[in-house]
Amino acid sequence: MFDLKLLTREAIPGALGKAERYRLLNQPWEAESIYLDVLQIDPDNQDALVGGLLSITDQFDGDLSGSVARARELLSRIRDEYERTYYAALICERRAKAVLRAGRANAGVTAHTLIEEALSLYDRAERIRPEGNDDTLLRWNACVRLTQRHRQVVPASNDRIEPYGDA
Numbered sequence: 001m002f003d004l005k006l007l008t009r010e011a012i013p014g015a016l017g018k019a020e021r022y023r024l025l026n027q028p029w030e031a032e033s034i035y036l037d038v039l040q041i042d043p044d045n046q047d048a049l050v051g052g053l054l055s056i057t058d059q060f061d062g063d064l065s066g067s068v069a070r071a072r073e074l075l076s077r078i079r080d081e082y083e084r085t086y087y088a089a090l091i092c093e094r095r096a097k098a099v100l101r102a103g104r105a106n107a108g109v110t111a112h113t114l115i116e117e118a119l120s121l122y123d124r125a126e127r128i129r130p131e132g133n134d135d136t137l138l139r140w141n142a143c144v145r146l147t148q149r150h151r152q153v154v155p156a157s158n159d160r161i162e163p164y165g166d167a
Helices: 009-024 026-042 048-055 065-075 079-104 108-128 135-149
Strands: none
Touching: 009 026, 026 048, 048 065, 048 079, 065 079, 065 135, 079 108, 079 135, 108 135
């Protein structure tokens, strides 16, 4: 039908700047498109991989399956172990928030599981973080406050319901 056009390598820095502005303007789809254009020319561009992942998670909403898979695909290409761990945690955290916004049955339990996973990953990232980088601590605290603010964020109950039988 229509063909995509390729950017020039020289245009990559400007394109990355535009993509960041689109994210700041709350237009994550536009930003994601630009990051994908950059990745077509430079598949290992770490700024485009991180920016693309963030723009995808900015779009997390009701049906998460496709967007989570797209974010994880970009995540797998991030070389730095700290960043890979940090952004894996961020995916979990943002999924939890999207689940809560959707408000479906058992949203609190699902969100708790995701927050628990995010906290585990943030804890791991904290141990390998660059000196002077406390981003993992900020995200950890945001997750804890999320659970404090949303009382429905609770662990799954292990209570068993006994079937009603003849007494």
